[in-house]
Amino acid sequence: MSKSKKAVIVASIFIVVGVIIAFLSIAINGFHFPNGSVDLLGMKALPDYVKKTVQIKDDFNAVDIAGEASTDVMIKNSDNGTNYIEYYDTDGLTNHAEVVDGVLTFRCEDKRTHHPTISLGFGSDTKTTIYLTEKEYQAIQVTTASGNIDYRYSYKPNTEPAGNSAFTSLKTNSGDISIADIEANTLTTKTSSGNISISNSSFTTLLELHASSGDILLNRTAAGQAEFYTTSGYVSASELSANTSLTCNTASGDVDMNIADAEAIDISAMSGYIDLELDSDRSYSFSANTQSGNIDIPHGANNSEYECGVTTTSGDIRIRQE
Structure with missing residues (x-):
C-alpha cells in the first residue's frame, strides 16, 4: 500500500473518531432531539x-x-x-x-x-x-x-x-x-442581500421595492405606480401592469419584463441587458440608448403621450410589442 493511501486512511479514521467524540460530548452536555443547534464554545445543545x-x-x-x-x-x-x-x-x-x-x-x-x-x-x-x-x-x-x-x-x-x-x-x-x-x-419593501418575490397581487397606489444584492421576481402583479431598485440583482417580471408609471433601476443586474400595461415606462441599467415584451395596445414613443450593446426596438409612434425609455451602459436592449 502506498504512503498516500495510508495517509488518507489514517486521516479518515481521525475524522470519524473526532465526529464520534464531538457527538458524545454534545450528548453528555444535554443534547436531545428535537434540538438541532450546538454551542461550539461549551459543546452544549442550545436550550x-x-x-x-x-x-x-x-x-x-x-x-x-x-x-x-x-x-x-x-x-x-x-x-x-x-x-x-x-x-x-x-x-x-x-x-x-x-x-x-x-x-x-x-x-x-x-x-x-x-x-x-x-x-x-x-x-x-x-x-x-x-x-x-x-x-x-x-x-x-x-x-x-x-x-x-x-x-x-x-x-x-x-x-x-x-x-x-x-x-x-x-x-x-x-x-x-x-x-x-x-x-x-x-x-x-427593502432587503440588503435577500430576494423579493411577489405573485398574484395588486396594489392600488404604490408598489416600491428595494433590493441591494438580491433579485426582484414578479408574477401577475398590478400597481397604480411601480418602482423597482436593485444594485447587483436582476429584475424579472411576467404579466406586470402599472396604471400610471413603471420605473426600474439596476446597477449591474439584467432586466427581463413582460409588461401588460403602463402609461409611462422608464428602465435603466448600468451593465446589464434589458429585454422588454409589451402586451399593451398603447402606441408608445420609444427611446433607447446603450454605449456598448445592440439596440432592437419597434419604430413606435411620434409625439405619443405614452413613453417607453430604456437606457443601459454596456448591455443590449430589446423591446418587442405585438
Missing part, C-alpha cells in the same frame, strides 16, 4: 424553544412587528376570527406582544450570551406567525435583521377600494421577502 400563543383582545388599527433578529416572520389572515400571535421563547429570549395607543407591537428581549453555534440540520421551526382578522389597518410594518418575511394577509371588502392597509412596510437585511395573493394600497 429548547417553547411555542407560545397569545390572544390579542384589545382593538388596534396598526401593526408594528420587530421580533428576534434571525426569526422568520409570517403575517396571514386569521383562521378563527380572532387576532393572535404564535411565537417561540427560550432561555434568555422572551417576546412580548401588546397594544399601545392603538398599535399592536411585538418585540423581543434577548439577554443571551451569544457564542458560535452550528446547526445539525434539524430542529424546531421557530417562525413567528401573526394572524389578523380582516379589516383595513392604517399601517403594517415588519422589521427583521436576518429572518425571512412571508406576507399573506389581505383584506377584501365587498366594496371598492380593496386593500389591507393604508401603508405596508417590510424590511430585512439578509432575509428574503415573499408576498402572494394579496390586495393592498401601498407596499414598500
Whole structure:
C-alpha cells in the first residue's frame, strides 16, 4: 500500500473518531432531539424553544412587528376570527406582544450570551406567525435583521377600494421577502442581500421595492405606480401592469419584463441587458440608448403621450410589442 493511501486512511479514521467524540460530548452536555443547534464554545445543545400563543383582545388599527433578529416572520389572515400571535421563547429570549395607543407591537428581549453555534440540520421551526382578522389597518410594518418575511394577509371588502392597509412596510437585511395573493394600497419593501418575490397581487397606489444584492421576481402583479431598485440583482417580471408609471433601476443586474400595461415606462441599467415584451395596445414613443450593446426596438409612434425609455451602459436592449 502506498504512503498516500495510508495517509488518507489514517486521516479518515481521525475524522470519524473526532465526529464520534464531538457527538458524545454534545450528548453528555444535554443534547436531545428535537434540538438541532450546538454551542461550539461549551459543546452544549442550545436550550429548547417553547411555542407560545397569545390572544390579542384589545382593538388596534396598526401593526408594528420587530421580533428576534434571525426569526422568520409570517403575517396571514386569521383562521378563527380572532387576532393572535404564535411565537417561540427560550432561555434568555422572551417576546412580548401588546397594544399601545392603538398599535399592536411585538418585540423581543434577548439577554443571551451569544457564542458560535452550528446547526445539525434539524430542529424546531421557530417562525413567528401573526394572524389578523380582516379589516383595513392604517399601517403594517415588519422589521427583521436576518429572518425571512412571508406576507399573506389581505383584506377584501365587498366594496371598492380593496386593500389591507393604508401603508405596508417590510424590511430585512439578509432575509428574503415573499408576498402572494394579496390586495393592498401601498407596499414598500427593502432587503440588503435577500430576494423579493411577489405573485398574484395588486396594489392600488404604490408598489416600491428595494433590493441591494438580491433579485426582484414578479408574477401577475398590478400597481397604480411601480418602482423597482436593485444594485447587483436582476429584475424579472411576467404579466406586470402599472396604471400610471413603471420605473426600474439596476446597477449591474439584467432586466427581463413582460409588461401588460403602463402609461409611462422608464428602465435603466448600468451593465446589464434589458429585454422588454409589451402586451399593451398603447402606441408608445420609444427611446433607447446603450454605449456598448445592440439596440432592437419597434419604430413606435411620434409625439405619443405614452413613453417607453430604456437606457443601459454596456448591455443590449430589446423591446418587442405585438
